[in-house]
Amino acid sequence: MSFRNGAPVDTxxxxxxxxxxxxxxxxxxxxxxxxxxxxAPIEEMTKQLGITPPExxxxxNFARVDHVASGWRIEFNAFDALDRVDxxxxxxxxxxxxxxxxxxxxxxxxxxxxxxKPFDWSYSTDYKGSTPDTPKLEPTTxxxxxxxxxxxxxxxxxxxxxxxxxxxxxxxxxMLSCKIRVMPARLLLLSRFxxxxxxxxxxxxxxxxxxxxxxxxxxREYTAREEKYEVVRKTLAGTKEDVLAxxxxxxxxxxxxxxxxxxxDTVKLK
Amino acid sequence: xxxxxxxxxxxxQQLRACRPIPENQVRELCHKARELLIEEGNVVGxxxxxxxxxxxxxQFHDLMELFRVGGDxxxxxxxxxxxxxxxxxxxxxxxxxxxxxxxRYPDRITLIRGNHExxxxxxxYGFYDECLRKYGSAxxxxxxxxxxxxxxxxxxxxxxxxxxxxxxxxxxxxxNLDNFPDSDADIEIETLNANGEIMYRYARNSDSQxxxxxxxxxxxSPIAPTPSxxxxxxxxxxxxxxxxxxxxxxxxxxxxxxxxxxxxxxxKIRLLDRKQEVPHEGAMCDLLWxxxxxIEGWGLSPRGAGFLFGxxxxxxxxxxxxxxxxxxxxxxxxxxxxxxxxxxxVTVWSAPNYCYRCGNVAAIxxxxxxxxxxxxxxxxxxxxxxxxGGWILGSNDGSSSNMVGNGNDRRLSSxxxxxxxxxxxxxxxxxxxxxxxxxxxxxxxxxxPVADYFL
Numbered sequence: 179m180s181f182r183n184g185a186p187v188d189t190x191x192x193x194x195x196x197x198x199x200x201x202x203x204x205x206x207x208x209x210x211x212x213x214x215x216x217x218a219p220i221e222e223m224t225k226q227l228g229i230t231p232p233e234x235x236x237x238x239n240f241a242r243v244d245h246v247a248s249g250w251r252i253e254f255n256a257f258d259a260l261d262r263v264d265x266x267x268x269x270x271x272x273x274x275x276x277x278x279x280x281x282x283x284x285x286x287x288x289x290x291x292x293x294x295k296p297f298d299w300s301y302s303t304d305y306k307g308s309t310p311d312t313p314k315l316e317p318t319t320x321x322x323x324x325x326x327x328x329x330x331x332x333x334x335x336x337x338x339x340x341x342x343x344x345x346x347x348x349x350x351x352x353m354l355s356c357k358i359r360v361m362p363a364r365l366l367l368l369s370r371f372x373x374x375x376x377x378x379x380x381x382x383x384x385x386x387x388x389x390x391x392x393x394x395x396x397x398r399e400y401t402a403r404e405e406k407y408e409v410v411r412k413t414l415a416g417t418k419e420d421v422l423a424x425x426x427x428x429x430x431x432x433x434x435x436x437x438x439x440x441x442x443d444t445v446k447l448k
Numbered sequence: 449x450x451x452x453x454x455x456x457x458x459x460x461q462q463l464r465a466c467r468p469i470p471e472n473q474v475r476e477l478c479h480k481a482r483e484l485l486i487e488e489g490n491v492v493g494x495x496x497x498x499x500x501x502x503x504x505x506x507q508f509h510d511l512m513e514l515f516r517v518g519g520d521x522x523x524x525x526x527x528x529x530x531x532x533x534x535x536x537x538x539x540x541x542x543x544x545x546x547x548x549x550x551x552r553y554p555d556r557i558t559l560i561r562g563n564h565e566x567x568x569x570x571x572x573y574g575f576y577d578e579c580l581r582k583y584g585s586a587x588x589x590x591x592x593x594x595x596x597x598x599x600x601x602x603x604x605x606x607x608x609x610x611x612x613x614x615x616x617x618x619x620x621x622x623x624n625l626d627n628f629p630d631s632d633a634d635i636e637i638e639t640l641n642a643n644g645e646i647m648y649r650y651a652r653n654s655d656s657q658x659x660x661x662x663x664x665x666x667x668x669s670p671i672a673p674t675p676s677x678x679x680x681x682x683x684x685x686x687x688x689x690x691x692x693x694x695x696x697x698x699x700x701x702x703x704x705x706x707x708x709x710x711x712x713x714x715x716k717i718r719l720l721d722r723k724q725e726v727p728h729e730g731a732m733c734d735l736l737w738x739x740x741x742x743i744e745g746w747g748l749s750p751r752g753a754g755f756l757f758g759x760x761x762x763x764x765x766x767x768x769x770x771x772x773x774x775x776x777x778x779x780x781x782x783x784x785x786x787x788x789x790x791x792x793x794v795t796v797w798s799a800p801n802y803c804y805r806c807g808n809v810a811a812i813x814x815x816x817x818x819x820x821x822x823x824x825x826x827x828x829x830x831x832x833x834x835x836x837g838g839w840i841l842g843s844n845d846g847s848s849s850n851m852v853g854n855g856n857d858r859r860l861s862s863x864x865x866x867x868x869x870x871x872x873x874x875x876x877x878x879x880x881x882x883x884x885x886x887x888x889x890x891x892x893x894x895x896x897p898v899a900d901y902f903l
Contacts, residue, residue, distance in 0.1 A: 213807020216782040233780055234806055267750065275728045276752030282729050290709060294747035294756050327903055336899035340805065347737070347751055348569055357902055368902055376572065422577075429902075 200335040200360055203391035204246050207360050209337040212238035223257065229265050229297040231256075232344035232352065241339050241356040241367060243389060245447045252307045252387055252396075254356045254369045256341040259305035267296025273349045274377035300373050301344055301352045306385045306400050307369065315398055315443035322388040322397050322442075327366055335360035350374040351426075365389045372428040377407050380435055382428050394447035402439040403432060410434050456552050463545040466508050466538060468582055474544065478591040480551050485598035490722050491701075491714055492558050492600045496608035496875075498525045500702060500813040502777030502785075502796035503562065504546075506536025506574065509885040510800050510810065511545070517642045517882045518812050521549045522556035527603055529777040529796065530562020530704035530736070533592075534573035535803055540582055543575075543592060561599035562704040562777065563736040566726040597723050601735050604714065605700040608772075609818040611635050611652060612876035620645035635876060642882040652873070698772035698872035700815065705778045706793075707757050707765055708734030709746050714769050728753070739779060740788055740795075759789035766792050772872035775813060784811025784881050791874050801884035814878040 199208040215223065215237040223231050231237070235256060242253040264270075309315065336359045343353040352373040359366055371383040382403040389396050413434050414421045424430045459469045459477065469477070499518045504511055518524055532546055533539035549557050563569060570576050570589065579589035612635040619625065620641050629635065629651030639648035701714065710731040711717055720732050727733050734755055741747065741756040749756055762774060774793040780802055786795045800810035 214780075214782055217786060220782075234802075270750060272752035279729050279753040280748075290746040290748060290755070292747055293750050294741060294743055296750045299750045324903060328901070330901065333899040333901075336897060338897040347749070347754060348563065348573065349751065359899060359902070366903070422572075 198335070198337055201246070202334065202360055202362070202365070204394075205365070205389060205391060206244040206246055207242070207335055207358065207365065208244070209241045209339050209356075209358065210239055211337075211339055212236065223260075227257070227260055227265075229260070229263065230295065230299075231260060232301050232342040234340075234343040236340050236342060239339050239341055241337065241358050241369075243358075243365065243367065243387065245394070248313070248447050250310060250313060250445070250447050252309045252367075252398075254305070254307050254339075254341065254367075254385075256354070258308045259303045259341060259354055259371075260301065262303045262305050263301050264298035267293070267298070269298050269302075270296055271298070271300050271375055271378060273347075273375065299344075300346065300375060300381075301342065301354070301371075302373055302381055302383070303354065303371055304383060304400070304402070305354070305369070305371070306398060307387065313445050313447070315396070315445045318397070318442050318444040320397065320442070320444065322366075322386055322399050326364060326390075327388070331361040331363070333359050333361060346375060350376045350378075363391055365391075370428060374425060375407070379407055380405050380410055380425075380431065382432055382435060395444065396447065397442065397444045400439070400441045401437055403435040404438045405435040456548060460545065460548045460552060463541055463548060464512070466541050468540055469544065471583055471585075471588055474588050475591050477544065477547060477551060478595050481547050481595050482598050484551060484554055485595065485600070486723075488600050490601045490718050490720055492560070492603040494525070494527055494558050494603050494605045494702075495817075496605055496815045497817040498527050498558075498605055498608075498815055500605075500700075500775050500796055500815065501526060501528045502798040502811075503531035503780075504528065504536075504542055505531055505564070505799045505802070506533055506539030506542050506578070507799050507802075507804075507884075508536070508538030508542045508545075510798075511542050513642070513800070513882055513885040514798055514810070514812060517880050518814070522553040525556050527558040527605070527702055528560070529702055529775070530560050530599070531564045531777060532559075532562070533575040534564045534570055536574075536799070537578075539575045539578050540588070540592075547595065558603050559599055560603055560702065560704060561596060561601055561722075561726070561736060563726060565596035565599055567593045567596075568725070593725075597725065599722075601703065601720065601722050601732060602714075602717055603702040605702065605775075605815060607818050608697050608700060608875035609816040610697045610873050610876055612638050612816055612878055614638065614649065615640060615644070615646055615878070617644045617646055620647040623647055636874065637876075638878045640878065640880050642880070644880075647881070697818070697875045698766070698770045700773045700775055700875060701769070701771050702775045703735050704776060705734065705736045706738035706740055706755075706774070706776050707761060708738060709755060710734065712765065712768065737778075740776075740793055759792070762789050762792045766872070770872070772874045773877075780806065780808065782806075782808045784809045785813065785879050794877075800882060804884075809881050809883055811879045811881045814880065815875050816878070 196212060197208060197210045199206060215235050219237060220231060220235060223235070223237055237256050240253055240255040242251060244251045339356045341354045341356065343351070346352055350373070354369070354371045356367065356369045367387040369385040371381065373381040384401045386399045387396065410431070411421065414424055459473060462469055501514060515521070528546060532543045536542070546557070546559060550559055564573065570593070576586065576589050580586055614631070614635050615638060617640070623646060628649050633651035634653065635649060636652040637648070637650040638646065641647050708731040716731070717735065722732060726736055738755040738757060740762065741758060743756055743758040744760055745758055746761060747756040766772065766774065773791070775796055776793065777796055779795050779797070781795050781797045784797055788794070794813065796811055796813050797808070798810045798812055800808060802808055
């Protein structure tokens with residue numbers, strides 16, 4: 179066992195098996211789930227990204243679909259997702275009580291004005307997965323065939339992989355995770371970024387990847403939703419629902435948050 | 449419920465089995481706890497030996513594991529640095545058990561406040577919902593919140609030993625004995641696993657870096673060796689510039705979050721009016737919320753609220769207040785603990801597999817009792833604003849090192865002999881690292897995700 183300032187660096191909590199995989203009709207589906215990164219790899223990642231990674235960074239985790247014959251693949255991992263987070267601070271949000279906090283502080287400490295390493299600390303990403311340059315996904319108007327996915331076909335493989343999560347210093351939550359289910363004839367992968375900044379804003383950014391094994395058709399849909407916290411709260415207050423519970427559940431929240439961006443693209447693999 | 453009586457022992461027994469106690473008992477317990485806590489200052493004085501613990505977050509079974517690893521109350525003297533509640537599934541049982549133990553053995557357990565011990569935060573992050581679910585009303589939550597307002601803001605540990613009495617235990621598997629210091633060496637750091645087996649030992653002043661971090665080629669770690677600056681750095685301060693003279697260690701300040709620009713002496717913490725909800729601003733807020741960071745001086749968090757503080761701030765504060773170490777919690781660390789700024793501050797994290805999914809280990813920090821320096825007169829805290837003419841920190845040219853060079857307080861230097869260019873030796877530190885308790889089936893998330901027809 180090796181150490182870093184007295185702390186063991188290779189501890190691993192039990193109950194975490196690393197890789198899971200299944201091959202179905204020429205597509206290999208792999209997920210990996212490991213504990214959050216340790217101090218040394220976090221430092222390495224910080225250097226490479228140029229921003230502080232989220233508090234819970236599952237840097238070894240991924241979900242991947244490989245098309246064995248063509249070598250094409252789509253992978254979802256934390257590093258690539260975080261690489262698309264704004265690193266300049268241009269789209270930086272502020273916590274709800276920031277104004278109040280700063281007004282009082284600035285009078286007291288005129289010398290402490292510098293914001294340390296500004297970046298989008300909500301870790302909002304428009305990540306749609308990592309793919310090779312060729313063959314390229316091209317825009318399409320054809321939607322993912324939901325009816326085929328509503329059928330109760332047997333699920334041969336299922337996993338839910340968290341890529342990162344941050345509690346926004348107890349001001350809400352930011353979380354990127356991937357769900358995948360593989361049926362005999364097709365698969366669906368959903369990568370979801372969910373962010374709630376308390377009293378400020380909600381964001382849900384979904385990337386869905388659909389693969390029809392027989393035809394080699396891949397459809398990728400990206401849907402971004404966003405709404406002000408207060409607007410959502412007011413809408414929910416008018417319902418008989420448990421407002422706090424819904425605000426924690428992106429599945430139920432989605433219908434209360436309007437779509438602000440949607441793109442669809444596709445590729446046919448041979 | 450009579451204090452110290454068998455009712456209290458019954459309640460402790462029931463809570464140890466993770467069963468909540470009736471509402472009327474909670475009310476009585478909270479009332480007693482308040483009477484006790486109101487007598488405590490904002491900064492509680494604690495004598496070593498003591499075992500310092502970080503965030504618990506309602507992970508009751510892991511708290512039980514902590515007691516198994518660290519020893520039971522009252523055999524072991526404990527100091528918990530807050531964040532007892534929220535996130536985990538058993539905030540109620542965890543907090544009430546700690547509170548019962550506090551009322552039963554007030555001198556053997558110290559509880560200080562974390563940022564989660566607040567009405568506002570608990571309504572969002574689980575404790576409120578849990579109370580409502582388990583009692584059908586918010587009364588118990590309300591009683592607990594009233595106790596939160598009386599929790600101390602910090603603790604000051606005195607009488608800690610500079611070196612550890614080496615654990616006379618077996619070596620953990622994979623421990624590289626070549627790296628171990630001699631048996632007569634002055635042990636500064638020791639890391640033990642949950643079975644009490646020695647995983648790591650570091651001698652003070654050892655030039656050879658007896659246990660060079662990451663140097664073990666047999667390690668199964670997939671991680672590349674860390675760059676040299678992070679390897680031995682954590683212990684660098686204490687291993688440099690010091691002869692063989694054994695010094696008394698300074699006191700150890702324990703707070704949940706960190707320092708505040710409004711607080712330059714511990715006495716200023718003592719003057720705060722703490723009996724209130726955690727405010728959004730001011731020194732009390734900072735003590736519970738701020739974080740150390742690799743910066744110079746003070747900085748603002750990019751979130752628009754909250755302070756960050758650098759190594760120079762910690763070193764100045766420690767010097768001025770005659771501290772050898774600040775122990776804090778508040779931030780998740782994979783390894784269970786993390787020493788920063790040449791071991792002048794340490795983060796201790798005591799919730800293994802945080803939120804039942806992070807896979808991190810937890811740690812507790814044991815400080816031994818100083819037997820060798822009984823006659824030493826401890827300097828009272830904060831009465832003399834530093835000084836120590838000629839004393840130089842690694843980076844004291846920043847604007848914040850205002851205490852350097854008034855040169856009229858020579859006491860520290862006389863203690864240290866000729867060497868004035870260093871801060872106090874840190875206390876001997878024994879870290880016990882442990883993993884999550886085997887999870888039971890009640891309400892725990894299944895390890896295998898349940899397949900669902902998501903769209």
